[in-house]
Amino acid sequence: MEKQVGDRGSVTDRGGPVIDTALRRAFQAALGPDAVLDDPLQLRTYECDGLTGFRRVPALVLLPRDTEEVAAAVSLCAEAGVPFVARGAGTGLSGGAVPVAQGVVVSLARMRRVLEFDPEDRRTVVEPGVTNAEISRLAAPHGLHYAPDPSSQVVCTIGGNVAENSGGAHCVKYGFTVHHVHALRVVLPDGSTVRLGGDAPETAGPDLRGLFIGSEGTLGIATEITVRLLRSPEGVRTLVADFPTARQAGDAVGEIMAAGIVPAAVEMLDALAIEACEAAVGAGYTRGTAAALVVELDGLDEECEEQFRDVVAVCRRQGTTKIRVAADARERALVWKGRKAAFAAMGRISPDYFVQDGVVPRTRLAEALDRIAEMSKARGLRVANVFHAGDGNLHPLVLFDEKAGETERAERLSRDIAEMCVELGGSLSGEHGIGLDKACSMPRMFGEDDLAAMERLRKAFDPDGLSNPGKVLPTPRLCGEPPGRYRPHPLETAGVVERW
Amino acid sequence: MEKQVGDRGSVTDRGGPVIDTALRRAFQAALGPDAVLDDPLQLRTYECDGLTGFRRVPALVLLPRDTEEVAAAVSLCAEAGVPFVARGAGTGLSGGAVPVAQGVVVSLARMRRVLEFDPEDRRTVVEPGVTNAEISRLAAPHGLHYAPDPSSQVVCTIGGNVAENSGGAHCVKYGFTVHHVHALRVVLPDGSTVRLGGDAPETAGPDLRGLFIGSEGTLGIATEITVRLLRSPEGVRTLVADFPTARQAGDAVGEIMAAGIVPAAVEMLDALAIEACEAAVGAGYTRGTAAALVVELDGLDEECEEQFRDVVAVCRRQGTTKIRVAADARERALVWKGRKAAFAAMGRISPDYFVQDGVVPRTRLAEALDRIAEMSKARGLRVANVFHAGDGNLHPLVLFDEKAGETERAERLSRDIAEMCVELGGSLSGEHGIGLDKACSMPRMFGEDDLAAMERLRKAFDPDGLSNPGKVLPTPRLCGEPPGRYRPHPLETAGVVERW
CATH class of the missing domain: 3.30.70.2190 (Alpha-Beta Plaits)
Incomplete structure (x- = not known):
């Protein structure tokens, strides 16, 4: 946050705007007093997601009830130059929903309505807080279901699935979230509301729907999601x-x-x-x-x-x-x-573990497994493998004991495995996203021009960098160290992030 | 082109930059003299695509041989502020490849190499000028094929398929181009080269690959295309x-x-x-x-x-x-x-015809056909229907006789049919694109904010509006008339475009 902010915020010595009383009141006026949480104990609930290594307490949590309230909240953030991050169930594994320093968490927990349900046209329109499994539960009496099935499907929300382009065990045949979401209502980082995609299988113009799905909260907040249902x-x-x-x-x-x-x-x-x-x-x-x-x-x-x-x-x-x-x-x-x-x-067999998520071309699966075994032996740490083999989507679990001082070694091993996937012609991430966890590895996979294109795209929708900043794309502030060599995370050194 | 241009171009009274001798020489130096066409007779070949109603002779046609030459051509255009449009086989049906006034056509006809062919991993990397059918022909001895199959597949190129996100009869089961293209090498409108997507089925970061596919030449030029092959x-x-x-x-x-x-x-x-x-x-x-x-x-x-x-x-x-x-x-x-x-x-049963391309939700197919029949009767013009019924993707052919003065009536009827599709919850276009033909109908389908989001995206990659300007998104210059009411096209009144 280098930017000078308006009358509602002020620059602190940490470099971020502060949410002052006037802005807090504006949020309360827009959403109602019970939709604005600022009690330190309550805020603590929101300090991390499924990637528990990064923790940061937000300045404020908002609980909007509908698209209009999300738009009002985001508009106030935009006006004041306050960063925000949307949050579903917080089950993400790459730190995508970790709060931004001095920022706002927009929790979608209250937006759980099913707005339309049309078994004949095999689609339903839901709010982002509806869980993945709830959609299939609703559809089951009609012989239908929603295909993507992350392991966390009982608790994870469809809004989070959209942000991460979530997969699951059945994606080898049925595809990812992007293949099952027809349309989205989205609040952009400036507070304006747009509709992306359409009711027909194909729509006109550039595919902003497909772009938004998997953008990990960096292009705005989805508030209504039209998903297609498959016949069981x-x-x-x-x-x-x-x-x-x-x-x-x-x-x-x-x-x-x-x-x-x-x-x-x-x-x-x-x-x-x-x-x-x-x-x-x-x-x-x-x-x-x-x-x-x-x-x-x-x-x-x-x-x-x-x-x-x-x-x-x-x-x-x-x-x-x-x-x-x-x-x-x-x-x-x-x-x-x-x-x-x-x-x-994994908790049953190891005090601590890291979940990795990389992809290799299916034809190089056996080779990847051999290399993981070698790396595991060289580093003296056990690695459990459980994964979507049909997709070549590996989920190596690096087991370690923090109390025995193994954390750094485990982190390095986990990162090396992800980067080995890239070397084999694969990807840093299959379905868990880049988030905070892998932003610094992105230059392993993409050239400077490629990253610049992503940055340009992001800036087109979020010129001030307020929508989930610090995620997905590497920044000098985030990634000071040369790739591959482990140093304590800058946010950690600064005391913003605590270690595992 | 409101923009002031550099030393290689000058603003003419028509408002566009002129390609002067210095710029022409620069193109010749970069691509070789035989790769720069400026003979009026040769240029005429490039005046329109499959939508024959719009014709415009380009100022220059370039024939690059590889990515580097495309990048050199686009860089020179960017520097001089000269608009350009890429062209494959010119079989598009929405005017996407119609030249821009005073602009350059970048023909990809010489880029027909198969760069990699890997039947084991079931993929191939080809240049954009390779035809759709050629890919399946290569793959056939290995029991493989490339799924999207536009009716023009024997002549249309994979580069054009990427620009239009082409479909075909088998897309109801197998999906569109976007589902079969893993990765792209792209020259952006500023001349820089990026790689979008990756070799693994899923990749990291925002889906720029998916965004580029179907962007109808407005985000740059694809120069290498990695497609997946399906087992037959x-x-x-x-x-x-x-x-x-x-x-x-x-x-x-x-x-x-x-x-x-x-x-x-x-x-x-x-x-x-x-x-x-x-x-x-x-x-x-x-x-x-x-x-x-x-x-x-x-x-x-x-x-x-x-x-x-x-x-x-x-x-x-x-x-x-x-x-x-x-x-x-x-x-x-x-x-x-x-x-x-x-x-x-259709030429066998009518002197002239328009091909329409709209989508309706499959459950409203019968209703759409009834309404087309009524509209056809009311306007006194025959409409033939031949279409992808499983996708709800209609292709009504409006038959007319220009010599009998029926052109305007037919144009109106064709446009009304497309807009009726939107009314029924469908789309202006299924697979032929928006191009020049339907840009002015976009406000029927999208709100102002939606269109502004598309414009923002486009500007992020092409701030000066040089990559296929005037296509896809409506502009006041292009769409002066209130929607739905027919007036002669402004480009037509200005003598830039000739009528059918």
């Missing part, structure tokens, strides 16, 4: 295949995809991940096996059957030691409960 | 079902989709379209039937078979009078040849 498949088959090595499991994935089968999901868990899941959920994965694949097939009954036979044949050729099939919906739910609890379950 | 399906079934009314055919489409079947293609032709196709190709459609559906199913053999039986049952319930099935690849090719020749075939 006639048949579903879920199997778990054990393998004596991770490489064989990886090769089986490659062969399944190469055969032209598009499974609804292909997940892989290694021995450590299985150990943690079993300790937490007891879903029935085989303890001690080197790797397990969860393969789900869906579609017409006959199609499922044929693909099931093909997948079994591939697993056998690749040396599977055991294949088990979920006999009914209850057993299938258990398999998924185990898989989806994997991150949280 | 095991089985294909193609049937043609005749119906006594268009409404029944429309209802059959609705019922097929509602049953959860996702056909590879669902096309509809009405009596007039069939008459024209048969006159041109003789593919064997039933002359005199009110409507025919072409339904193609693909996938595993068994899946195809089951879906085929289901589709036949739906057609029977909706009162089909005849169903014929393509017995082999040759017959299937003939069915498609008839369908894809439909636009060109």
Whole structure:
């Protein structure tokens, strides 16, 4: 915040505007007194998201009830030069919803209405605070569901899914949030309201809808979201295949995809991940096996059957030691409960862990796993692997013990894994976003001109840098250190951010 | 062009910069003398694209050979303040490639190299001048193909497909260009080169790749395009079902989709379209039937078979009078040849015609067809319908005779049909783009704030308005008249554009 601010804010010695009494009253007048939180104890709830390594208490939390109130809140921020960040359930894993110093959190927790529900046209219009799972729950009686299914779907909100372009286990077949959101009502960083996308499958003009989805809060706040609902498949088959090595499991994935089968999901868990899941959920994965694949097939009954036979044949050729099939919906739910609890379950086998999220081309999956194993050995830290294998979307979990002073080493290992993904022709992030966590790694993946293009785009909508600043794009202030070499984070040195 | 220009151009009384000898020499030095066309006869070839109603001879045509030459050409344009437009095969139907007054055409006809071809990872990197069909031809020996298939695929280029986010008959199942292009190398309007997207299915940061695709030449020029290749399906079934009314055919489409079947293609032709196709190709459609559906199913053999039986049952319930099935690849090719020749075939039954391209929600398809029939009757002009029914993407062809003075009436009718699509909750354009043709209708679909957001975005990359100006977004100069009321086009009154 280098910028001189208006009569509602003043520059403090930390360089950010302060929210003074006049601005606080203006927020209260616009949203009602109960929609403005400033009690230090209440504010503490908002200090971090699922990436718990970064913590920062906001100056104020606002709880608007509708688009008009969001627009009023953002307009006041724009006028006063106060930075803001939108927040859903706070389950994000890249620090995207971490508050901005001296800034405002716009919590969308009160915006949970379903505005339209049209099973015939297979779409619904919801507010951003509606949870992902709630949409599918509503649609189920009509034989419909909402496809993207992040592991946190029971609590995470559709607004957060839009910000992060969230994926999930079934994205290998059905695509990401961007493929299932038709239209958005958005409050831009200057407080104006626009509609992006449309009711028809294709619309006219540049695809601002697609641009907004995955922009991690840097282009404004979505306040109404039109999602499409898919017809739920006639048949579903879920199997778990054990393998004596991770490489064989990886090769089986490659062969399944190469055969032209598009499974609804292909997940892989290694021995450590299985150990943690079993300790937490007891879903029935085989303890001690080197790797397990969860393969789900869906579609017409006959199609499922044929693909099931093909997948079994591939697993056998690749040396599977055991294949088990979920006999009914209850057993299938258990398999998924185990898989989806994997991150949280790490607490059972390690005091601390970092979740990584990188992508490699599917053909280089086995190579990536080998390199992770080498890096893990070299650094003397365990790495559990549980991931969307069909997409090449890795989620290595770096296990460590803060009390034993392993944090820095673990952080370095986790970052090295992400950058190795880029080296292999992949991406820094598959579905968790860049946020605060990986902004400084962006130059590993993009050239200066590429980053300048992103910056230009951002400035077009947010010239003063108020909408979730410091996220996604690297800044000299944020990323003083040369890439790859670990130094304490500048925000940490400045005491703005506390360590894990 | 209000802007004062540098030493290479000068402002003329028409308000645009002139390309003087110094600038022409600079182009020749950068690209070689044979890459700069200025012979009036040669220039005439570039005066229009598939929308033949707008014609404008460019000042110069450049023929770069690679990314570096495109960057050099664009840099010189940027420096001199000269507008430019990229051009592929010139088959676009919305005037997107119509030259800009006093401007440069950057023809990509020489950039036809296949830079990488990787059947294992199922992708290829090509230059923009490679034709759509050429990609599938290369991929075929590996059992792969490129999915989007515009009717013009034998001649249209992948660069043009990227600019327009082109679709085609099979997009109802497989999606549009944006779903099949992983990455792009792009020369921005200031001459800098960036890479958008990446090799992995998902990438980090805002989706500039998705934004660029469909931006109709307003954000720069794509010079390298990484497309993904799909495995060609095991089985294909193609049937043609005749119906006594268009409404029944429309209802059959609705019922097929509602049953959860996702056909590879669902096309509809009405009596007039069939008459024209048969006159041109003789593919064997039933002359005199009110409507025919072409339904193609693909996938595993068994899946195809089951879906085929289901589709036949739906057609029977909706009162089909005849169903014929393509017995082999040759017959299937003939069915498609008839369908894809439909636009060109109109010449057989009408001296002149306009192609419209609007989208309606699929559930309102029958209603839209009824309204087109009423409008056609009220205006006393025939309208042939041939379209992507599964997507709700209409292509009404308004038939008229210029010599009988029907042009204005036809133009009005065509525009009314597009705007009726917006009224029904659809879109002005499905796959042909906005271009020059529909820029003035954009306010029918978007509010002022929405258009301002698009303008802001465009300005971020092209502050001086040099990259295909006057297209997509309405400008007061372009759209002086109140919407809906026909007046001669200002460019026409000024003698810049000639009429049909």
